[in-house]
Amino acid sequence: AFPSRATRDAEIVCLKAMVDAQAGMGSADEGMRLASEQQRRFKSLKEKKGEGSAFLMMAKLHQMRGDLEEALNCLVQCPALFLAVGDRKGEGEAWLGIAKIHLGKGDTQQAQRAAEECALAYRKLGDKRGRAEAAQLVSDVHFALASMGMGNPQEALRAAQEAVQLYQDLGEKTQTAISLHILANANLMTRNFEDALKTAQDAEGRFRALRDTAGEAGSMMLQSGAHLGLTDFEEAKRCAKESKDLFKSAGDFQGEDSVEDFLDHMEGYEKGRQNLDDFRGFAMRRTDPTMAKGGAKRERAPRKPRQISNISDIELIKLDTSKEGKVTLAFFDAFESRSAGGEGFRSKAWIQSPVPLRSLQGQSQQPRKAR
Missing domain, CATH: 1.25.40.10 (Tetratricopeptide repeat domain)
Known part of the structure; x- marks a missing residue:
């Protein structure tokens, strides 16, 4: 367990910064590895805010890949986790x-x-x-x-x-x-x-x-x-x-x-x-x-x-x-x-x-x- 909420929140901020940095460098897979590892860790520690935050990060990475179903699967885990801790x-x-x-x-x-x-x-x-x-x-x-x-x-x-x-x-x-x-x-x-x-x-x-x-x-x-x-x-x-x-x-x-x-x-x-x-x-x-559209891709006009x-x-x-x-x-x-x-x-x-x-x-x- 974390010694304080401030420590936990600081770790969430650091994790998000690392995941965003990996995504920004085009290393979505590495970002996903980091986020999923921490999601499992937060879950084992019964830290619901941390787990929900990790799921949000994973959802964003899935959206960047165009995998909306997996993004949705991550997102639907979040409301109950966040609601439980206010x-x-x-x-x-x-x-x-x-x-x-x-x-x-x-x-x-x-x-x-x-x-x-x-x-x-x-x-x-x-x-x-x-x-x-x-x-x-x-x-x-x-x-x-x-x-x-x-x-x-x-x-x-x-x-x-x-x-x-x-x-x-x-x-x-x-x-x-x-x-x-x-x-x-x-x-x-x-x-x-x-x-x-x-x-x-x-x-x-x-x-x-x-x-x-x-x-x-x-x-x-x-x-x-x-x-x-x-x-x-x-x-x-x-x-x-x-x-x-x-x-x-x-x-x-x-x-x-x-x-x-x-x-x-x-x-x-x-x-x-x-x-x-x-x-x-x-x-x-x-x-x-950030959202990949489903269905046939439409041709875009010059702009x-x-x-x-x-x-x-x-x-x-x-x-x-x-x-x-x-x-x-x-x-x-x-x-x-x-x-x-x-x-x-x-x-x-x-x-x-x-x-x-x-x-x-x-x-x-x-x-x-x-x-």
Whole structure:
């Protein structure tokens, strides 16, 4: 046993530094050996905080290797270990990792439970940064659920508002811009088009100050959606075309294509082929730069190296009441830009696919993605 908690905590810090150093040098196997050895040692000493911390390190290394199942197997061991010793920070970090993996795999209902547990742990801890990240994640989950005909748009809105406020309090400029982008989208989903427009304009200005052309482009796309909801078709087209120009200046040709597809979709509303009252804005999900994505690998568009927004997979959602309660989803998920740190933002019109819908809060089958 350790002579004191301080001694134990110091050893955990040293272990993490060694594991991170091995990972940074490309020696993930050596890092895994160190972490797994110490996990077994902590377990034999009945040091639950140390064991949970070692599992977190192992999960991170598995994620770097792209082995999400093994990462998840490590992470699910952690909450009970941390909870047993009252370590809310460790518990929140574990639930955050679990939720992100489930969300990346498309297991949205399991992601929802994990995200709620994460938010609860950070609220009890009083950790603003953790609460903000958890709030963004809760919004992400409800956007993903909405694309399945489930989810709660009002909860997505509440969580997005919380994330904006917390990141503003923390002075986090990049995350505030991203959270405003998410909030604008949540306002579109709840048909608060005036609020969506103001928020998207705010996000645009912040992305411009950060010199993030991709963020500007996405903000202009959301402004276009807000103008569409307000039936201002000319302004919606202008914003969409400005978004296309921004994609072009960022060197992202798929982004340019996405706007063309969106404009084609917009024409259906303007000419009455589709019911504008059914418009429900966008569903968007973010990607974790350390997370390997499952499924077929998508080809990425050319891009400039410095783009910092990390919102991913934007989908246009509409309730198609003219077709006996079906929902049509136009996917926007082929545009992607990456920062030096590997974060990504994606947006492209991909498919229109009718799927059964009961309500935005009810059950529905997962739409199939196909071009």
